[in-house]
Amino acid sequence: xxxxxxxxxxxxxxxxxxxxxxxxxxxxxxxxxxxxxxxxxxxxxxxxxxxxxxxxxxxxxxxxxxxxxxxxxxxxxxxxxxxxxxxxxxxxxxxxxxxxxxxxxxxxxxxxxxxxxxxxxxxxxxxxxxxxxxxxxxxxxxxxxxxxxxxxxxxxxxxxxxxxxxxxxxxxxxxxxxxxxxxxxx
Numbered sequence: 001x002x003x004x005x006x007x008x009x010x011x012x013x014x015x016x017x018x019x020x021x022x023x024x025x026x027x028x029x030x031x032x033x034x035x036x037x038x039x040x041x042x043x044x045x046x047x048x049x050x051x052x053x054x055x056x057x058x059x060x061x062x063x064x065x066x067x068x069x070x071x072x073x074x075x076x077x078x079x080x081x082x083x084x085x086x087x088x089x090x091x092x093x094x095x096x097x098x099x100x101x102x103x104x105x106x107x108x109x110x111x112x113x114x115x116x117x118x119x120x121x122x123x124x125x126x127x128x129x130x131x132x133x134x135x136x137x138x139x140x141x142x143x144x145x146x147x148x149x150x151x152x153x154x155x156x157x158x159x160x161x162x163x164x165x166x167x168x169x170x171x172x173x174x175x176x177x178x179x180x181x182x183x184x185x186x
Contacts, residue, residue: 008046009186011038012071014060014101015079015115017053018150018174023160024167030174037179042186048073056083057097064101068108075185076105077178079115079150085123085131086164095134102142111185112144115178118151120163147181150174 021029035047084094116135119128139146158170
């Protein structure tokens, strides 16, 4: 509400299973580790994790406005699109939905950090390359901060048996990858 100052800054993480901490203890997931780090380095920040396993960009569009109203964040981290890609959703749909999510967050008004994803090569070279470049294109269009690939540096042995979700050992690395691009927004 205009004229009301917030005692705390709020950071909203809006993602899928990668941010919901699928398959790892809640306290070991990268979003929980980020909250712990910010309590040390930026104690005025509260982290809200509104991530849902299996979420698509379409589902995110349906939920974003309510989440922005409820939590009134200063910063929104958007980590969606992987499930779209794994389902073979047309890239135009994924791009349009991510575009809407970024616009909604910016209109709130919030700073935005977009977390890029990549797909396994079995989805075809053209689709995987276009999917990967989608995030950089959107970040440039909207002038938002970008982590080019959320799972950058996660080793093959740091994935769960499904080869899609990082294990607990990988979570500190993911948190550091996000924190590096988040710090300038704090």
